[in-house]
Amino acid sequence: MSVTLHDVARVAGVSIKTVSNVINAYPHIRPATRQRVEAAIAELGYVPNLTARSLKSGRTGAIALAVPELGLSYFAELAASVIEAAEAAGLVVLVEQTGGDREREIDLLRSPRLKMTDGLIFSALGMSEADVASLSVDYPLVLLGERIFGGPTDHVTMRNVEAARAATEYLIASGRRRIAVVGAHEGEVVGSAALRMQGHLEALEAHGIPYDESLIGYTTLWHRSNGARSMTELLERGVEFDAVFGLNDTLALGAMRVLQVSGRRVPEDVAVMGFDDLDEAGYSIPSLTTVDPGRAWIARTAVETLVERIAKGGDVGPARLQLADFRIVERESAVAEVAQRV
């Protein structure tokens, strides 16, 4: 059906290898020949078949990106950054959604589909330390996320503990003492929720603030709706608090809405802190003070690391853990000098 090297070669009156050489910018070709070939290519509208090229070269020019769900804004923005970085490296990106489901994540790692890519950037959510063996794969793999540390592969992620600690310390510094948390995962020991909780607790302890279990709101998926539900529960429970730390922005935004509907003023009555610095965080009412965990850097670094692994081939160096810098983005929902304002 489609035009091949053979067709071009026939029209140009040369061998297919010469056409191939023209396409691949092989230097030793007579200008006249080159022109004839180029004319034939243009005439026939020839486009190289990348599948065939891949088969020969063993490279596809594509990488896979596996995330829980593009509907979660954090992962949408992450994917946007990854695709952009990949394009700069001349790669296209195949996006898979795992739904954060452990089985699907493990299946994906063994999926034949990956033979169509040169490597995988994998943001795990359902897997845990126990599944670390599944990460021993025979293709380049860069891990994102917080579910597994010390695995056999390169890992690029954020400083969850330190960043969460800084977030809580920011609230404490602005005079808050009773800080509710939205989005904790019950009994979890690995994962973003656990690490951010750990940072939160470290900050409390460092400032001699007792831990109050009744201030913790547990949820499953970090969706706006769960942030709202969790906040509703906290309010119904009747506990008093003067700040809320949403373990991510969408939770914080969901919670903030419920707070305001209930008549509390943000940040005067309750300060709200998020985590992720989504685009959306700058446009809520009030705009959301949050933590920029270095998402763009993570995406860029993940692609660079994967490209490096792909180039190296079997010659694998030791697995590296790379951590992004973070910073507090001060907006309106939690301000340093709010105590004076009231």
Next chain:
Amino acid sequence: MSVTLHDVARVAGVSIKTVSNVINAYPHIRPATRQRVEAAIAELGYVPNLTARSLKSGRTGAIALAVPELGLSYFAELAASVIEAAEAAGLVVLVEQTGGDREREIDLLRSPRLKMTDGLIFSALGMSEADVASLSVDYPLVLLGERIFGGPTDHVTMRNVEAARAATEYLIASGRRRIAVVGAHEGEVVGSAALRMQGHLEALEAHGIPYDESLIGYTTLWHRSNGARSMTELLERGVEFDAVFGLNDTLALGAMRVLQVSGRRVPEDVAVMGFDDLDEAGYSIPSLTTVDPGRAWIARTAVETLVERIAKGGDVGPARLQLADFRIVERESAVAEVAQRV
């Protein structure tokens, strides 16, 4: 490097074709042979090379999805739906970002990268009717978006005019007369902005409300920041209005924030209407009344149509235009009975 049919065949003591037959569930194989082959596959950890299979079959099992930008929530949610629908059809999705740039869109349509896919779902933003010729490609193509109608390909999209008209009529029915618009594109004749404006104007005319140019806020990209900027300009201009129609949700949310910062109450002083029904629209303060344009249906239908085209091969039927149903999602930012409430 990796395990091939040859390796499996050698270990199992059969020909490679027999291994291939086992994998492809060819019926006439002795159970004993099948078992030996399956044991060898398991032992060696054989995974079929999809690239080679693609080369033989001409099918890759992948489709491409081109959108302007995943950072725009609408396209993130669209991509999520497309990937989900594609997975149900056994396809993986390669996501490309065009930035809404005309040149990049046209380049993409001719890109050799597409040889790695069986077809393309293409959400155009920068191209226009003049570029319709670029859409004549020799692979299955389904067009989304509003830039080009009557092209040579299948087209799945929303009822922009009718939906926008319904949105404005909803505002009118709730007693609003001076309706500002945020997100119009100056001088545009095709595209979502133009169509939604058309629907808006039809509604005004149908109710005898004069068109007031000073109520129109022009922007380029439909970002939160542009919604905010546009609203700021409207306020500085000093025009009076009792409702705002954001031509999409992010614009409406950006605008709503500025409105509230300026001291206006939503919806009491100004009603706000969006368009898209993003997840986020349900969790703003106040939650955003908007139009659900049938995004999920569009994604599903686009994948189904593409799959059909792929199956049909060269035997192309006539290009079809398929339009999604829409509905007004009533939330807090614009309510039918607001007149009574104040």
Next chain:
DNA sequence: TCCGGGGACTACAACGTTGTAGAGTACCCG
């Protein structure tokens, strides 16, 4: 006993490309 037919398997050639040899030709240097 022979033959037809199907079951179980194999050999070979493709899919479209690129790497490896190598065959000519032209040119330069001594």
Next chain:
DNA sequence: CGGGTACTCTACAACGTTGTAGTCCCCGGA
């Protein structure tokens, strides 16, 4: 003018898979 060395191009064999056309053998029916 011989011999080396570039240059220009071609033939062929892969990459890993699957379709086609077999081969062989066994069984049942005439």
